Amino acid sequence: MLVLDDVTVRYGDRAAVDGIRLDVADHEIVSVLGPSGSGKSTLLRAVAGLQPVAAGRVLLGGRDLAGVPAHRRGLGLMFQDQQLFPHRDVGGNVAFGLRMHGVSRAAARERVASLLALVGLPGAERRAVAALSGGEQQRVALARALAPSPQLLMLDEPLGQLDRSLRERLVVELRQLFGRLGTTVLAVTHDQGEAFALADRVVVMREGRVAQTGTPAEVWERPADEFVARFLGFANVVRATVHGDVADTPWGKVGVSAAAGASGERTLLIRPAGVRVGPPAGTGLGCEVVGRTFRGEHVVLVLRPESGPELEASVALREAPEVGERVGVGFEASEVVVLDSAPGGRAGGATRGTGS
Ligand code: ADP
Numbered sequence: 001m002l003v004l005d006d007v008t009v010r011y012g013d014r015a016a017v018d019g020i021r022l023d024v025a026d027h028e029i030v031s032v033l034g035p036s037g038s039g040k041s042t043l044l045r046a047v048a049g050l051q052p053v054a055a056g057r058v059l060l061g062g063r064d065l066a067g068v069p070a071h072r073r074g075l076g077l078m079f080q081d082q083q084l085f086p087h088r089d090v091g092g093n094v095a096f097g098l099r100m101h102g103v104s105r106a107a108a109r110e111r112v113a114s115l116l117a118l119v120g121l122p123g124a125e126r127r128a129v130a131a132l133s134g135g136e137q138q139r140v141a142l143a144r145a146l147a148p149s150p151q152l153l154m155l156d157e158p159l160g161q162l163d164r165s166l167r168e169r170l171v172v173e174l175r176q177l178f179g180r181l182g183t184t185v186l187a188v189t190h191d192q193g194e195a196f197a198l199a200d201r202v203v204v205m206r207e208g209r210v211a212q213t214g215t216p217a218e219v220w221e222r223p224a225d226e227f228v229a230r231f232l233g234f235a236n237v238v239r240a241t242v243h244g245d246v247a248d249t250p251w252g253k254v255g256v257s258a259a260a261g262a263s264g265e266r267t268l269l270i271r272p273a274g275v276r277v278g279p280p281a282g283t284g285l286g287c288e289v290v291g292r293t294f295r296g297e298h299v300v301l302v303l304r305p306e307s308g309p310e311l312e313a314s315v316a317l318r319e320a321p322e323v324g325e326r327v328g329v330g331f332e333a334s335e336v337v338v339l340d341s342a343p344g345g346r347a348g349g350a351t352r353g354t355g356s
Pocket of ligand 1: 036037039040041043
């Protein structure tokens with residue numbers, strides 16, 4: 001459906017998007033994820049025709065979009081800087097694009113009613129935009145973007161302004177809605193939870209390039225490198241020397257699962273769930289608990305070992321020791337990931353599906 005073929009976008013002589021290759025299939029939901037400044041919005045604006053492409057091609061349904069103005073690209077846009085029209089009512093906002101496309105007044109009225117029902121605001125046509133909550137405004141913006149039945153819907157931080165619980169609920173609704181409609185979606189967000197909940201596939205960006213592409217599970221289970229692992233919030237990332245199924249780490253010897261890959265100097269991720277916390281006696285690594293964050297079902301501990309960097313551990317609430325206590329730590333081989341398991345490659349074996 002959408003193909004980005006080696007697309008570069010520059011501001012002056014700086015490439016904000018640097019040779020990106022990306023395919024989005026029909027009916028697929030792809031989330032572009034990355035820290036602020038990594039080029040996500042620029043990428044979206046280039047596809048939308050709001051930012052000129054310096055090199056490469058953007059193809060939609062096989063058609064090269066070079067020279068096609070934004071409003072003729074057949075895209076639905078829900079961008080942060082495109083607010084609702086404050087002086088039109090809800091119906092007027094949703095109908096706006098339809099009237100632009102020459103849809104008759106009666107047909108537009110019918111379509112607006114069905115779109116408002118679809119986004120959970122049935123009968124809201126006459127309501128004033130200013131009187132809507134943030135979540136309701138997002139729904140109206142979505143209905144407006146969907147109104148002309150775009151080939152591709154593009155969302156820029158669609159839920160960015162909303163509070164957390166509403167965001168978490170809306171993202172589930174959006175995914176269901178897009179699934180039902182068969183909408184093809186390219187969304188950008190800096191929020192990994194949102195990207196992972198919404199998308200069939202996530203693309204992690206770093207400094208204008210693709211750091212990793214994969215399903216949410218693939219990226220979560222096997223981050224391509226230290227950058228992706230840390231961006232996802234993993235703290236226990238260290239250099240280590242792997243020999244077969246054992247790694248020499250700053251925390252001592254750590255078992256790695258046999259399938260983990262090649263021996264040598266590697267970057268290791270130990271998931272917090274793989275850090276086992278027990279009584280201080282015995283063979284474990286002696287640590288002091290220096291941080292303890294309540295996360296609902298579990299507690300995230302920050303542990304200061306006798307040697308090596310601090311460790312994060314995720315433990316059940318009932319079993320969580322207090323700050324200041326001493327504990328013995330062991331590691332679960334199944335939760336240890338060798339990030340750069342392909343020899344020589346930073347974005348190598350751990351990245352099924354990297355690139356296009
Ligand atoms: P993101 O959406 O991931 O936060 P952006 O695409 O907005 O990233 O920005 C990527 C890079 O391009 C950043 O370094 C940003 O400062 C720069 N940039 C964005 N917009 C402009 C602009 N209009 N002029 C110059 N530089 C820009």
